[in-house]
Amino acid sequence: MNLRTTASKIAPCGCRHLIRRRFASTVSTGLLKELESRGFVAATTSPSLTKQLDGSSTGVYVGFDPSANSLHVGNLLPLLCLLHFKQAGHHALALIGGATGFIGDPSGRSTERKALDPDQLAHNVQGITYQVNRFFERGQAYASKHRRGQTDRGKLDILNNLDWTGQITLLDFLKGVGKRSKVNAMLARDSVKNRLSSEQGISFTEFSYQLLQAHDYKILNDRYNCKLQLGGSDQWGNIVSGIDMIRRMKNAEQENSTGDETGIDTDPHRLKEELAFGLTIPLLTTSSGEKFGKSAGNAVWLDEKMTSVFDFYQYFLRSTDADVPKLLRLFTFLSLEEIEQVVQEHERNPADRLGQRRLAAEVTELVHGAENLAKAQTATSVLFDSDLSRLQPEDVLTAFEGDKRLVKIGNDNLGQPLSRLAVQVKLVNSRGEANRAMASGGFYMNGKKVTDSQTCLREDDLIAGKFCVLGIGKSEKKILFVQ
Known part of the structure; x- marks a missing residue:
């Protein structure tokens, strides 16, 4: 593909250096080609990303917002994409937003996020950290099973941005990140423009979110050789902010090393080398157009x-x-x-x-x-399933451990009418309800209809002599396990 779409309009005041263009992936070999073939690539910030990834190991990061104490199915896409990079030998960096979680990302939202109290946020960070670590443990075993002979060559670090953001003072942040951030570019981000045009508006707190995320990328770039950020399509503006921040601060460092004490970036194109990249993952929807997950x-x-x-x-x-x-x-x-x-x-x-x-x-x-x-x-x-004969009783016990649908009963219940047992195990509220279900063809035992209200539980009805399944309709079920 060779499609190109403009990420944003030219910024005012002639600040053309703030422009980035979205490049649909055009690779023909390597990891990026496979990711594109699988549907992971919506856009990249530069076609040079292919060369970067085909070279030495690169730090690749994904951020996770700790707005809950668990990730959800929607988070699987960036996790899986990061796992692909780790399997290919790159350094996977999973960044938990212990600092940015206090702020809340305005991307894709029409209203302000409800602020979390510190204890809840810390609890969420702990839960997601454990979950990400477990995902990569299981993911490594799973991926190795399907890619025999390919070892997992990449490293993994799970980080919390509170570890560095919590140590910086407001004045230092403004002097460093603030000095190299252009308000006109910040206003041009879709996440900000959409909120500015709404009745709700946007607080300064959420407006500043992109600066914190840009600062994260700069820290990871310095400390972990991180040169690629992954994110959903709604993260394009934040990713570009980070790339601009890295370039501006590297330029400023170069100027300081040559004796310029202003620290102000005067030529953002001074460094010709591309220092950082971005890759966005498409928003996943079902065939009916609904949001997946x-x-x-x-x-x-x-x-x-x-x-x-x-x-x-x-x-x-x-x-x-x-x-x-x-x-x-x-x-x-x-x-x-x-x-x-x-x-x-x-x-x-x-x-x-x-x-x-x-x-x-x-x-x-x-x-x-x-x-x-x-x-x-x-x-x-x-x-x-209608045929339960192949199931082993111990497997059934294990599968329904702690499930209220599993009810253990004694041998003395053999010979009892099913209508009475259905009340005993709380499948129905009364024997009359059970009898009516039988008469209408809606009462089942082991997947077969029971129409006679006099039917009793017999030893022959038990699968492997241990359990049977009673049901009302297609959804209400109880597993009776004879001890």
Whole structure:
């Protein structure tokens, strides 16, 4: 592709050096080509990024806003993109916004963020730090499984920008970052312009957010040789601010070394070498145009205490046929050739939902590990499959540990009417409700309809002599486990 679109209009006062153009990726070899083929690349700040990445190891960073104590499915794209870079031998830098979390990024928002108290913010930072570290541990194992013979050559650092931002005084920040930040360029950012034209407006606090993020990029550039920032498409302005900040401050350092004590950048093009780059990831939507990562209007969290592994698995299992190819490319490490094979097999018999099953299995293993994937698959079989004979009782117990749908009963319940058992395990409120469900064909045991209100639980009804599944309709289920 050779499309080019202007990132922003020419800034006023003739400040043409503030302009950046978005370059759609035009690479033909290397890591960037694969990322583009998988759908990770919306735009890059320079076509020279390919040369940078094909050379020596480069620091690559992604920032995470600690507005909650867990990341969600929408955060998987930048995490996965960073994992691709780490697998290719680059230095992955996951930056948690312990400082910027106090401010709030105005990008993509029409109203001011609610400020978090320090204790909640610290709790969120701790939770996300743990989660990112666990993601890369499991992600390394998952990626190595699909890329046999390729070792994970890159390093990982999980950082908190409060560690350096919390140490700088306001006067020092204004003297350093503030002196080299042009207000006209800041006003031109989409995140600011959109808020300025709204009734809500924008506070100075959120207006200054882009300076803090630019300062982060400069710190990472100095300390970790970080030359690439990844972010969603709405982060373009913030990324460009960081690139400009790095260039301006490097120019100022050069001027100071030659005896100019002003510290003011007079020629932003003095350094011809490109010091930093940006890559934006597309906003992911479903085939229906909805924002990806919501289930029944709620976020799908990566923390299993907030979104169970079963519900996480089910979210991807419910993907539409149209979305499966795109999601397999983005959310798995299957080769593009294997993905094509899966898609072709899926299209031969869409009713079997092979594509969705493979997608759900791959992503759940990546995020939650192989053991939790097995639990999710067992729970899915128990609740939705009609043939339960292949299931092992111990697997069922493990899959539903702590789940209210699992009810342990004694042997003395054998011979009891199912209508009475349904009340006992709180599947229904009364025997009359159970009998009415039977009469209407809506009462099930082990996936088969029960229409006779006199039916009792027999030992032959127990799978492997240990459990059975009672259901009302398609969604209300109870697993009865005989001890």
